[in-house]
Amino acid sequence: QVQLEESGPGLVKPSETLSLTCNVSGGFINRGGFYWGWIRQSPGKGLEWIGSIYHTGSTHFNPALKTRVSMSVDTASNQFSLTLTSVAAADTAVYFCARHHVVVTAPRFEFWGQGILVTVSS
């Protein structure tokens, strides 16, 4: 059973950079077969896809966040990461990492981390 766990700071100052890492266990990112994604949920709001990355480094991003988002994969550590620059209060959300489907056009997220609340505040 694949398990995912997010880690990173719970508080980020406005205009600074948010960095999160997702540790994957029970499966190897570099075996391929799946994209790995980030989804966020603002308090009391719906789900918003941020982007997904393949173990080769191929990425797909939400057009609304594309200019501020980057993702990377560390196959040696079996982790993947999210970086979001120039954050504002609107970026306050629970950030989930999840295993995406091998076909990126299929938003099939079967395994999720428990989520990490990131608050943007000075």
Added chain:
Amino acid sequence: QSVLTQPPSASGTPGQSVTISCSGSRSNIGSNTVYWYQQFPGKTPKLLIHTTNQRLSGVPDRFSGSKSGTSASLAISGLQSEDEADYYCAAWDDSLNGHVVFGGGTTLTVL
């Protein structure tokens, strides 16, 4: 404003059937498969339906998905109190180099 439009709320009594709609466009639902997620308050979303109408293993057959044109639906029959949750639809959108879009979510209340 979500790309996929869902009613904010739905309700039914135990045993009844309820349908949650998800309205999109030609570039998303009209061209791609639809996925449905269930989320309880404070919990992680759970995939219920994939590829428009396929239940994930372990999901009761009371849940079914369908699609017609640019709209999709999640039907729940024999409503139970434990079905009270938020439900989200999702699809790939072919516009802007392609991206995943979610509906705004529907809160289902079992009266």
